[in-house]
Amino acid sequence: MHIDTLLKARWIIPVEPERIVLNDHALAIHGGRIVDILPIAEAEAKYQAASQESFDRHALIPGFVNAHTHAAMSLLRGVADDRPLMEWLVDHIWPLEQKWVGEAFVRDGTDLAMAEMIRGGVTCFNDMYFFPEVTARQVARCGMRAVVGMILIDFPSAWASGPEEYLSKGLALHDELRHNPLVSVAFAPHAPYSVSDEPLLKVRTLAAELDRPIHMHLHETRDEIDQSRQRYGMRPMKWLQQLDFLGPSFVAVHMTQLEDDEIARFAESGGSVVHCPESNLKLASGFCPVAKLIKAGINVAIGTDGAASNNDLDLMGEMRSAALLSKAVANDAAAVPAHTALRMATLNGARALGLESDIGSLEVGKYADITAIRLDELETQPLYDPISNVVYAAGRHQVTDVWVGGRRLLKNRELITLDIDEILQKAAAWREKTLASEQQPS
Numbered sequence: 117m118h119i120d121t122l123l124k125a126r127w128i129i130p131v132e133p134e135r136i137v138l139n140d141h142a143l144a145i146h147g148g149r150i151v152d153i154l155p156i157a158e159a160e161a162k163y164q165a166a167s168q169e170s171f172d173r174h175a176l177i178p179g180f181v182n183a184h185t186h187a188a189m190s191l192l193r194g195v196a197d198d199r200p201l202m203e204w205l206v207d208h209i210w211p212l213e214q215k216w217v218g219e220a221f222v223r224d225g226t227d228l229a230m231a232e233m234i235r236g237g238v239t240c241f242n243d244m245y246f247f248p249e250v251t252a253r254q255v256a257r258c259g260m261r262a263v264v265g266m267i268l269i270d271f272p273s274a275w276a277s278g279p280e281e282y283l284s285k286g287l288a289l290h291d292e293l294r295h296n297p298l299v300s301v302a303f304a305p306h307a308p309y310s311v312s313d314e315p316l317l318k319v320r321t322l323a324a325e326l327d328r329p330i331h332m333h334l335h336e337t338r339d340e341i342d343q344s345r346q347r348y349g350m351r352p353m354k355w356l357q358q359l360d361f362l363g364p365s366f367v368a369v370h371m372t373q374l375e376d377d378e379i380a381r382f383a384e385s386g387g388s389v390v391h392c393p394e395s396n397l398k399l400a401s402g403f404c405p406v407a408k409l410i411k412a413g414i415n416v417a418i419g420t421d422g423a424a425s426n427n428d429l430d431l432m433g434e435m436r437s438a439a440l441l442s443k444a445v446a447n448d449a450a451a452v453p454a455h456t457a458l459r460m461a462t463l464n465g466a467r468a469l470g471l472e473s474d475i476g477s478l479e480v481g482k483y484a485d486i487t488a489i490r491l492d493e494l495e496t497q498p499l500y501d502p503i504s505n506v507v508y509a510a511g512r513h514q515v516t517d518v519w520v521g522g523r524r525l526l527k528n529r530e531l532i533t534l535d536i537d538e539i540l541q542k543a544a545a546w547r548e549k550t551l552a553s554e555q556q557p558s
């Protein structure tokens with residue numbers, strides 16, 4: 117039988133079924149999708165592949181899904197460190213964004229972010245940022261997969277003058293991307309404190325009509341809860357529930373402030389939570405009770421947030437932080453074991469984005485979105501359990517190869533579709549501009 121590609125590997129960790137590690141197996145790929153998973157000897161007898169390769173020191177895993185980021189903020193990495201969320205956002209990030217964010221900023225920042233993410237084994241990201249059509253164009257050019265946000269916020273920006281224009285531009289993008297195999301859209305109202313009720317109600321109706329996820333920052337800090345109590349007399353989640361906003365396609369990012377009855381109500385709604393442990397730690401926002409959420413049956417995915425609050429886009433690091441922090445928060449070393457953390461960083465992310473039938477695990481019929489991690493380096497020796505070493509010991513420098521829809525984006529750590537020298541030059545130029553403007557009175 118003729119196929120496009122045969123990838124033979126020492127280990128394949130499909131994620132579904134959970135906890136399984138396949139020894140000396142191969143992935144048969146045709147037309148961008150996985151068509152078979154079988155022992156190497158059988159694969160060699162059964163398939164004639166246009167190209168085949170051996171990964172005899174590697175684990176092949178599903179590509180990581182970064183379930184919440186602001187990709188272009190890579191250009192603001194390190195500009196306003198060591199501040200709490202509201203001071204960071206209102207006094208530093210928003211003024212910088214007002215000054216600099218435009219098409220060129222989003223183009224260059226997204227390329228920098230994608231280069232970093234691909235080298236870290238990420239194949240898909242869920243983005244929320246200005247000029248999403250530029251993000252979408254750069255994603256399609258480089259061959260990654262993404263869900264871009266139809267953003268909504270009350271204040272004007274270089275992209276839109278107010279809620280009406282945010283929504284109309286978002287919907288135009290939805291139409292444009294309707295048949296794109298790599299890039300799709302989600303509604304992305306920024307947060308309950310920054311979007312008024314009227315546009316929120318429009319999003320609720322449109323999301324149901326168009327069957328798109330709603331991706332929103334929620335219960336990120338104690339401050340957000342206090343503000344909402346003053347403004348509405350209730351906590352933000354309750355307010356959103358009154359607006360009939362929660363449901364299976366609702367994706368709540370952060371959720372560090374949760375009472376037990378809120379966890380139960382959120383579980384009942386069927387929504388997903390994106391846990392961003394490192395952003396929450398760095399901004400001292402609080403702790404997401406991940407083990408309790410999982411126990412309640414909530415789908416919990418992992419995101420890095422933007423590089424200005426993390427300060428990297430390293431989903432492997434984030435996965436480890438998520439596992440370790442969850443144990444500490446639950447006071448239980450058995451909370452969030454390695455296989456659960458890996459699932460959160462892959463299949464749960466896909467599920468949050470409504471993409472679980474296409475990506476998130478290595479299963480026949482799914483797209484060949486694959487990450488190869490080399491496990492023979494001293495940092496991952498000796499090896500008793502490949503899942504344990506991938507989650508608790510390996511670093512992103514051990515990611516050697518990445519495919520999206522069967523197309524190679526990283527080959528032996530070389531980026532295939534992005535020009536690293538150009539990306540570095542542009543990042544340096546943005547640094548000069550930003551610094552020069554900081555030194556001038558505005």
Ligand SMILES: CSC[C@H]1O[C@@H](n2cnc3c(O)ncnc32)[C@H](O)[C@@H]1O
Pocket residue numbers: 186201205209210213244245246267268269306307333336395421422425
């Ligand atoms: C409307 S585009 C997205 C908007 O969100 C800002 N942002 C980045 N990180 C966070 C965060 O952790 N909480 C709230 N808002 C955040 C970003 O700077 C853009 O303005």
Ligand SMILES: [Zn+2]
Pocket residue numbers: 184185186333369421422
């Ligand atoms: Zn965010």
